[in-house]
Amino acid sequence: MAIVGFMGAGKSAVGSRLARRLAVPFIDTDARLVAEHGAIQEIFARSGEAHFRRLEHDAVLAALAEALREPRVVSLGGGAVTDGDVREALQRLAHVAWLDAPVATLYARARGGQRPLARDEARFQELYDERRPLYESVATVRVVNDGTRTLAQIVDELQAALEAEA
DSSP, X not given: OEEEEOTTSOHHHHHHHXXXXXXXXXXXXXXXXXXXXXXXXXXXXXXXXXXXXXXXXXXXXXXXXXXXXXOOEEEOOTTGGGXXXXXXXXXXXXXXXEEEOOHHHHHHHHTTSSOXXXXXXXXXXXXXXXXXXXXXXXOSEEEXXXXXXXXXXXXXXXXXXXXXXX
């Protein structure tokens, strides 16, 4: 299973909890990328977004290939769905969850940190609007994580969706 969604959606937190519950490995593609190449904001500053996207492409496709071979939960970076190869690979998975929330909630969670694309609210909104149809196109289920429910409740909903799709 893969989890997609915009910055601040909670993909890493929800994905790791879901993987523990399902007793399968968890792969956070951003964490893998950081472990191999350094901090994302440093990659952006040093080499630009295009270089970061090439690295992300490779990391995500490798993780999704693992998920096709053996059960696991894979959390993708927010922009990974902008890559056509990634969207094609996601279509091969039986389960792709889209974690979503109102854009104001996402921005409140993402701003002020180390995220290079969460510094300007207007640009953040534009990116969300651009990516939203991509998330929708690859998702088999959409789950709202807007802060009104606990992490356990979000994981319950995802697990129920997995069981219903099986």
